[in-house]
Amino acid sequence: MGKTFAEKVLGKAAGYEVKANDVVTVEPHFCMSHDNAAPIAKTFKKIGVKNVWKPGALVFILDHAVPAPSDEHAVNHKEIREFVKEQGIPNFYDVMSNGGVCHQVMCEEGFALPGLIMVGSDSHTCTYGAYGAFSTGIGRSEMAAAWATGKIWFKVPESLKITVTGKFKKGVTAKDLILKIIGDIKADGADYMSVEFHGQGITDMTVAERMTLCNMGIEMGAKNAVCPPDKKVLDAIKGKAKSDKWEAIWADDDAVYVKELSYDLGDLVPCVAKPHTVDNYAAIDAVKGTEIHQAFLGSCTNARIEDLRAAADLLKGHKVAVRTIVIPASWTVYRQAMKEGLLDTFLDAGCVIANPGCGPCMGNHEGILAPGEACISTANRNFKGRMGNKESFIYLASPLTVAASALTGKISDPREVL
Amino acid sequence: MKTTGKVWKYGDDVNTDVIFPGKYTYTIKDRAEMAKVALEDLDPEFTKSAKAGDIIVGGKNWGCGSSREQAVSCLKERGIGAIIAKGFARIYYRNCLNEGLPIIVSSEAVDAIEAGEEVTVDFDAGQIVTKKGTFPFPPYPEFVRGLIEDGGLIPHVKKSLGLS
Incomplete structure (x- = not known):
């Protein structure tokens, strides 16, 4: 065995x-x-x-x-x-x-x-x-x-x-x-x-x-x-x-x-996790049009150079409709984004860029929500009060869905913008 | 060891952010102050009036989310006698053992217990006495019992290193 x-x-x-x-x-x-x-x-x-x-x-x-x-x-x-x-x-x-x-x-x-x-x-x-x-x-x-x-x-x-x-x-x-x-x-x-x-x-x-x-x-x-x-x-x-001390270890084929x-990746569609639990899945069609007040592209989940490239590609040449906070996952990512011109793309689109760190993800600073506000975020948790205010709402999504939503001020399907 | 107290009952998947909000993780450092904001984003009534000896009853996956130990410390410091749930998230479970806060897994007891009733947990006999009946629970494994008897991980480590 x-x-x-x-x-x-x-x-x-x-x-x-x-x-x-x-x-x-x-x-x-x-x-x-x-x-x-x-x-x-x-x-x-x-x-x-x-x-x-x-x-x-x-x-x-x-x-x-x-x-x-x-x-x-x-x-x-x-x-x-x-x-x-x-x-x-x-x-x-x-x-x-x-x-x-x-x-x-x-x-x-x-x-x-x-x-x-x-x-x-x-x-x-x-x-x-x-x-x-x-x-x-x-x-x-x-x-x-x-x-x-x-x-x-x-x-x-x-x-x-x-x-x-x-x-x-x-x-x-x-x-x-x-x-x-x-x-x-x-x-x-x-x-x-x-x-x-x-x-x-x-x-x-x-x-x-x-x-x-x-x-x-x-x-x-x-x-x-x-x-x-x-x-x-x-x-x-x-x-x-x-x-x-490292060694490439992997499971046996007959592991129990x-x-x-x-x-099957081909079966998937863009989606969000609705407030206030991460398992509150909704396909994009079910939430499209929901008003948002802030978009957050950051966190340990989705702020790597690949994520920033994907979002920038979608934002290029357009203007965001709501305040959009971009926080690269590290200064190495930040510098790379700068070299590739992604920071210019974000600034041209109206986003603000904060220094690498956790930012508003767990309600410390750099983007706390007000009562009644909704945020679409690339982070990993949407618990009540997570971004600093228990009367606010967090929708979790991919960098593409966050960027698409930032452009319209409503939860949006990235496939319709790409 | 035996504890009797009034029940505060909650549902499934109660997460650490509503037990101890993230915005306080670096601004509240004193355990007595942590106790004052316990469950602030879940049940302000608890935050206002929970008393030492009260018992928390939760559904499945109590304490999911962050590893923040303050979500246990705030309840321990408040004097909560025990948490009975259908299940605990793993980091929270370990944090409870490490803080010496007794926790019990019993779906049957959780289903039977009503909010506000008085419940007795008898750790020696391994039973929960409720209005609707008595529910047994298995004893902790030996090494876990050692942790709880020593008052948590830090006193336990001190003892094992001959430093207490």
Whole structure:
């Protein structure tokens, strides 16, 4: 009987054969924290251990509110800088031009690698599955304990296999696929599971598209989500791997799954997740014409260069009808967008461009909504109050659908603009 | 260990943003202050009047969304005696164990319990006593029991490292 990705990768880390539902204790290869490194450092100090177990295994990336929009945030950032200095943590991405949204930076900088065990004090840590890593989000106490001991326990998850075939039709993207999957299996459809993406449809996708899929694994309850570490991944990490412990690990053909699903990309249409849950799927026809007040192109889900190109292509030569906030996922993406003239395209269309970071995604700054307002967003969550106001409404969609909607001020079908 | 309290009952998929809003994640650092905004975007009545010892009852997938531990800390600090749900999102589940906040999975009990009634959870006997009957629940696995008995992960780690 074959093994799933989770059984193989956790077995390798544990040093013995494991199967689903076994409990293992492993040493993570990397522990990522963002602005919450400050409260975690305080909890770490309560344990009474003087030094973190391995300074080089910790990665801190400031992104949740950068540059600091208030004195509370400024103090928080200051505490992180002090802890970094005190502990000699080499991998620190401050408010500087090598930074950006933590998950994007983890992938760009070569921390996300096939076969590694990666934990992050952020639920979207599952993004690194696009690079073949076993990566998952944990809470603050658990991260503090991991810094102190270098250990974390996991129940080896059961696995859900999603096989993707076919080709996208014009105007349809990886975001539409993942919103459809979550709409079908709901917010708890993959609770505690490892989600494996298989099939020619995944092989044909860019690593950026796979990041969009894996990023939203948590929105169906998954422990982790992962794509095959194929040539595209190996090319992407060439010359920049931050660890030599990586290994391309993938599930056996005869692995055992608790559930299997299949999707033909050709069957999909542009869609949104309606307020206030990510599994509230609606095909574009059902929501077309809904008035919006803001469009947001950003976040760890959909603000890579590929996403910006797609949106810019649609906006070129037109004017947006509502305020449109563009936040590239990192300064590397920002610079590339600048070189390609995409920033000019956004500015010419009337968009505003903010500095890389999480922006308004979880209601910190740079685009909070007013009561009664609706926003169409490329982010991953539309929970009540998520963008800072509980009387507002968030529709999640692809960069193409967000751009098309920005042009009309109403939720619009990108196929009618392209 | 036994806890008795008034029930606040909610539905499925209650997410961490409505339990502890994201906009407060870096502006509220004190646990007592976290307790004051608990469930602000879900049930302002709870935020105003929940008392220590009260019990929360939820549907499936309680605590989905963000990894923010404040969504557990705010309820622990408020003195919530237990959360009974049909299921918990995984990071939230681990955060509860790590904070020492007792949680119980029981679909039968959730269906039977009515909002506002008084319920007793008897952890030693492994049962929930409600108006409509008594519902058993299995004991925690041993290593989880150790975490809860030590008062959460941090005291547990201190103890295991000989630092407490």
